[in-house]
Amino acid sequence: MVDAKAATEMKSSSFRRYISRTCMAILVLFVLGGILAPWISPYDPHEISLQDQLAPPSLSHPLGRDLNGSDILSRLLHGARISLSVGLLVVILSGTIGTCVGLMSGYYGGWTDSLLMRVVDILLAFPGLLLAIALVAVLGPRTTNVILALTVMGWVSFARLVRGQVLSVKEREYVLAARSLGQSDLGIMRHHILPNVLSPVIVQATFSVAGVIVAEASLSFLGLGAPPGTPSWGSMLSDGKQVLLEAPHVSIFPGLAIMLVVLSINLLGDELRDLLDPRDVQKKHLL
Amino acid sequence: MLVFIARRLMMLVSVLLGVVTLVFFLIHMIPGDPVDIMLGENALAADKEAMRRDLGLDQPLHLQYLNYLSGVVRGDLGTSLLSRQPVLTEILSRFPASVELMAGAMFVALSLSVPLGILAAMKPRSLMDALAMLVAFLGAAIPSFWLGPLLILLFAIHLNWLPVNERGGLEHLILPALTLGTALAAILSRMIRSSLLEVLGEDYIRTARAKGLGERRVILKHALRNALIPVITIVGLQIGILLSGAIITEFIFDWPGLGTLLLQSIHTRNYPLVQGCILFIATVYVLVNLLTDIAYGWADPRVRLK
Numbered sequence: 300m301v302d303a304k305a306a307t308e309m310k311s312s313s314f315r316r317y318i319s320r321t322c323m324a325i326l327v328l329f330v331l332g333g334i335l336a337p338w339i340s341p342y343d344p345h346e347i348s349l350q351d352q353l354a355p356p357s358l359s360h361p362l363g364r365d366l367n368g369s370d371i372l373s374r375l376l377h378g379a380r381i382s383l384s385v386g387l388l389v390v391i392l393s394g395t396i397g398t399c400v401g402l403m404s405g406y407y408g409g410w411t412d413s414l415l416m417r418v419v420d421i422l423l424a425f426p427g428l429l430l431a432i433a434l435v436a437v438l439g440p441r442t443t444n445v446i447l448a449l450t451v452m453g454w455v456s457f458a459r460l461v462r463g464q465v466l467s468v469k470e471r472e473y474v475l476a477a478r479s480l481g482q483s484d485l486g487i488m489r490h491h492i493l494p495n496v497l498s499p500v501i502v503q504a505t506f507s508v509a510g511v512i513v514a515e516a517s518l519s520f521l522g523l524g525a526p527p528g529t530p531s532w533g534s535m536l537s538d539g540k541q542v543l544l545e546a547p548h549v550s551i552f553p554g555l556a557i558m559l560v561v562l563s564i565n566l567l568g569d570e571l572r573d574l575l576d577p578r579d580v581q582k583k584h585l586l
Numbered sequence: 587m588l589v590f591i592a593r594r595l596m597m598l599v600s601v602l603l604g605v606v607t608l609v610f611f612l613i614h615m616i617p618g619d620p621v622d623i624m625l626g627e628n629a630l631a632a633d634k635e636a637m638r639r640d641l642g643l644d645q646p647l648h649l650q651y652l653n654y655l656s657g658v659v660r661g662d663l664g665t666s667l668l669s670r671q672p673v674l675t676e677i678l679s680r681f682p683a684s685v686e687l688m689a690g691a692m693f694v695a696l697s698l699s700v701p702l703g704i705l706a707a708m709k710p711r712s713l714m715d716a717l718a719m720l721v722a723f724l725g726a727a728i729p730s731f732w733l734g735p736l737l738i739l740l741f742a743i744h745l746n747w748l749p750v751n752e753r754g755g756l757e758h759l760i761l762p763a764l765t766l767g768t769a770l771a772a773i774l775s776r777m778i779r780s781s782l783l784e785v786l787g788e789d790y791i792r793t794a795r796a797k798g799l800g801e802r803r804v805i806l807k808h809a810l811r812n813a814l815i816p817v818i819t820i821v822g823l824q825i826g827i828l829l830s831g832a833i834i835t836e837f838i839f840d841w842p843g844l845g846t847l848l849l850q851s852i853h854t855r856n857y858p859l860v861q862g863c864i865l866f867i868a869t870v871y872v873l874v875n876l877l878t879d880i881a882y883g884w885a886d887p888r889v890r891l892k
Contacts, residue, residue, distance in 0.1 A: 420597075421604030425864070426871045427830025433609075433864045436852040437616045513729050517834055520731040521849060533731070540735055540838065547739050554732030562727040 319570045322563035329560055333379035340373035344530040353546035363548040366538050371552055374530035378553065381531045382560070385446055386512040392450045394504050397457020402488050402496075404458065405465025415458070422455045428517055435523045442525045445518055449511055460503055464496035498575040505571055509564035516557055532557050590883050598876050602869065609865045610654045613857050614647075624667060624855050640665070641858070663865065664858035666851075673862035677844065681866075683753055684843030687835065688828045690763030692821070695770035702771075703778025704805060710783060718775065725772030730831055734765040734838035751840045766835040770827055777820060782813040822878030826871050 332339070342360075348368035356363040362371040404415040422430060434448035468474065469492060477487050518524040519533025527534070532553040539550030613620055621634050621643065638644045641664075642653055657663065663673035699722075706718035741761060742750045748757055785791065786809050794808045795801075833845030840846065844863055851859035 417600065417604065420601050421608065424601050424605050424868050424872045426826030426867070428833070429830050429864060429867055432833065432848070432852075433612055433860070434615070436860055437612050437857070439617065516729065517731060521834065521837055522853070536731055536735070543735055543738060544743055547743075550732070550735045550739075554729070554736070557729055557732065558727055561729070562723075565723075565727060 315570070319567060322566045325559055325563045326567070329379050329556070330383060332376045333383050336376040336380050340376040342370035342373045344369060344374040344377045345528065346370070353542060353549065355546070356548055362552045363546070365535070365549050366542060371549065374535060375532070375552060375556055377530040378532040378535060379556070381442070381525060381529065382512050382515060385442065385449070385515045386508045389446055389449045389453055389511045390504050390507045392446070393453030394457050394500065394507070396450070397454035398461050398500055400454065400458040401461025402465055402492065405462040406469060406484065406488055406492065419455050419458055422452070428514055431514060431518060432521070432523060435518060440523050440526055442529070445515055445524050449514055453507060453511065457500065457503065460499060461496055464499060465492055468492050468495050502568060502572045502575060505564060505568040509561045509568070512557065513561060587884065591880055594876055594879055598872060601872055605868045605872070606655060606658050606865065609861050610651055612861055612864070616857070620857060624857060658865070663862040666859045667856045668854060673859050676847065676859065677862055677866050680842060680844050680847045683841060684832055684836070684845065686753070686759065687762055687766060687832055687841055687843055690759045691767035691770065691828055694763045694767030695774055698767070698771035699774035699778055702775040703782060704810065706775070706779040707782035707786065708801070708805065719779070722772040722775045725768045728768065730765050730769065730834050731838060733768060734761070734835060737761050737764055753842055762835050762839045762841055765838065766828060766831050769831065770824055773824065774817065774821070777817055778813065781816055782809055785809045785813045822874060822881065825874045829867055829871055
């Protein structure tokens with residue numbers, strides 16, 4: 300009985316390893332594709348060739364051509380550059396802002412905390428993408444504005460997460476010890492609290508990259524992302540929607556790219572969570 | 587209970603005040619002169635002046651703010667620049683379509699997630715469980731702006747079973763509701779699974795089994811009822827996913843709801859209508875959250891004391 304159970308455990312853990320390796324490989328492929336896009340993409344993503352409009356996949360254009368006759372594979376590679384860099388940049392910005400706010404809010408408490416948490420409550424009153432849509436609507440559709448809007452929307456969840464963690468960590472003995480030794484607030488936050496609240500932040504950041512990629516694609520899809528003509532995955536899908544009947548391949552490939560990247564990031568995030576917090580694994584397997 | 591509701595209402599008022607303030611400042615965040623952007627730079631100076639006066643933009647900022655606030659309290663969200671109708675009238679004329687879409691999506695979400703969650707929980711870590719959770723995982727990962735076109739391709743174009751675009755009978759609702767409801771179905775089925783697994787470990791389930799009840803009866807009659815309590819309260823909180831997801835789904839299917847109204851008003855730079863739509867959606871969301879909180883507090887007395 301015990302042996303059978305151990306065998307299943309082993310089988311499932313080797314299966315998990317296989318899955319996370321596959322995800323890693325997919326992500327590396329997309330990241331390299333994005334970084335190397337200007338050198339490896341077979342054609343110019345902006346090239347217009349109206350006589351080849353909507354040509355289906357062929358040997359010379361493996362993913363076909365879009366409404367302007369541009370090569371979809373080349374646009375997809377350049378799109379990876381936009382999606383992944385927006386994803387990373389927004390998460391770095393919002394993660395940093397959110398962590399700082401959460402640290403201050405949790406550590407100082409009192410009116411600093413109430414004020415900051417009121418701001419958080421107000422921003423949370425806008426469901427999902429609504430706040431980002433509102434900001435891009437007034438600031439204008441540009442990639443920098445998308446980054447700004449998604450950062451304004453994104454820091455809130457980091458702030459709440461960090462605040463909660465700080466509240467429990469700041470009562471520990473080592474923090475009291477540091478304080479009684481006369482260390483400054485900033486020093487305590489940096490050396491004693493931050494390192495101890497960082498692992499859930501890293502996990503959250505991983506999932507956020509996927510969330511931001513979908514959000515950026517959604518905004519571009521709605522015509523509120525990168526300016527027209529930019530090879531972004533969301534706007535490629537938006538173009539594809541208009542020609543769904545004649546040329547489904549225009550929609551299928553960018554959608555597949557988004558889904559593969561999001562799925563891989565989320566599965567790796569799950570794995571990372573288990574790695575960083577081994578106590579939870581047992582519990583999670585029972586559920 | 588009354589104290590709990592009163593406290594939640596006070597919080598609601600402060601959040602709503604913040605939301606109104608933020609929405610008010612939206613028009614002032616427009617880079618450059620908002621009137622130039624709405625009318626175009628070549629518009630006549632007299633027209634610009636008239637619009638500036640209409641929108642109250644010629645007044646000092648604090649007066650503009652107070653006017654906006656008192657307007658909102660009286661239900662006056664301004665006038666739409668294109669149709670010259672009150673913003674609230676336009677919003678309310680589109681709201682039923684959005685509610686219909688969200689109700690359809692909620693129906694889809696519940697009717698997919700309850701069976702999936704039960705199947706997965708009945709034999710945890712079996713093939714069935716893995717399959718059900720794989721479906722849930724894919725459902726959560728597939729973006730609605732891709733799922734929608736794929737559903738149109740399959741059911742409307744290849745099989746020619748269902749119509750797309752426009753609102754109409756039930757058959758018009760199926761594809762948009764599936765598109766909007768899938769992500770929620772995925773979240774809920776994972777939640778139902780874990781909630782049911784927790785309940786299945788309780789003593790009263792062992793008792794039910796010990797007295798010889800069939801597994802079906804144990805799950806449907808004894809476990810599911812208890813497992814659904816936390817799920818139902820979470821459904822309320824997930825309305826945000828539907829409200830925001832509806833904007834994308836309505837865009838895919840040209841559904842004449844609030845989402846398409848918002849997008850049209852953004853593209854035509856009809857800023858009073860943009861502000862109105864955003865304020866309205868956020869308010870609905872905040873109110874639904876309040877109702878959920880109250881329902882939760884009513885169902886679970888421990889919550890009230892927090």
